[in-house]
Amino acid sequence: MPDETILQLWVDGSRRETGSGASVYSVEPTIKVSKPLEIWPTALQAELVAISLAAEEISNKISNKKIIIYCDCKQALLSLGRYRCSSSLLEDCHNNLCEAAASNEITICWTKGHSGNKLYDMEDNLARKSAGEPPRSPEPFIAPTIRSLIELRKEETRKQFLTYWDRTPGCREAKEALMYPDPKRTDLFMRLSRKNLRLVIGLIISHWHLQKHxxxxxxxxxxxxxGCGEEEESAxxxxxxxxxxxxxxxxxFGDIQIRMSGIRAAQPGQI
Ligand SMILES: [Zn+2]
Structure with missing residues (x-):
């Protein structure tokens, strides 16, 4: 029979642009473990690694206790509750929990993240910090998901395109009017009628029925x-x-004169 003292462990996974991290935090017993992961893992995978780490800590250091593991990721708890394991990471996490539960009574609870709980904040800081650190062993720890690979490929393509955009000479007006390609802004342009879209794009790239062109x-x-008979008729x-x-x-626009920065901020319909 476990004794009535309830131990509390906090787990968290964090995903940042520089990488992911997983951590476990507990005041009694003192546990402060973090594991930097590479850029591949999703937030869910980082959370599962954190739970798995907690289970390993319990197996190594604790026995005959009631333990609550607090996690702020509902998806991770739902995944663990499924009848079938859909990944080796989930299976490992499940197995580690079973091993830890062989000599302890373990409950995993969802807790709301960023709700002012000091212990959660300590844990969250630990996970964020580990997410910014380089991995400590050969990569990859976790098989990347297809979605991660697609996102990574998209990001690489975007970076290559922006480099090309910066290095390509010319197109001064278009670069001033758009600054950088923006998918959200593109979506707004695509809502214009064909006639208006042609006009707006013509003005932005200076290929319109303007005297200069x-x-x-x-x-x-x-x-x-x-119009004014005074200056060059450019876009x-x-x-x-x-x-x-x-x-x-x-x-x-609410003003008699605007700058190109105002055009960048304007709705396509206004242009
Ligand atoms: Zn004029």
Whole structure:
């Protein structure tokens, strides 16, 4: 029969851009274990590693006790409760818990994360810290999921594209108007009608029926603005400071002049 003293262990897995980490924390007995993981594990996998670590600590140091393991990841608890193990990590975690439970009475409880509990915060800090540390043994510890690989590939492709975007000369107007490609902003553009999308994209990349562009194409013999008759009729001039369009600009953007940074922040429909 276990004695009536209830020991409390806190487990947490953390995932950051630099990597993942898992940790176990307990005041009595003193347990402060963290394990840096590589970039592959998902948050769920890091949580399962943390529970597995807790089970190993219990097996090594504790016997004949009632123990509560607190975890803030419902998905991890649901996974452990399933009849079938869908991964070797889950199976290992389950086996480690069974081993620890052979000489202890173990309960795993869900606890709300970031709710002001000091013990949880200690644990959370430990997990975050370990997530920023380099792994201490050869990688990978955990087989990456297909989803992780897809996300990693997407991120690599995005980085390559941004490098290409930065290093490619020209496209000054488009770069000023868009800064960097943004999927959310792309989605907003795609909601425009075909006619308006053509107009907005034409203005952003300066390939529209503007005198500057027409002169470059050899279609016009001047690049002077047809609105104000004073400056070069470029996309930036039309969008930002042509005096002939001050009233329209005031009604749309709330100012008679704007900068290209204002165009970057504007809704595509406003442009
Ligand atoms: Zn003008």
């Amino acid at each position: 027409l002169l470059n194409m050899g279609i016009s013999n001047t690049d002077i603005c047809r 930036e001039h039309i969008l930002c400071d042509c005096v002939a369009l001050q009233t329209l600009r005031l009604s749309i």
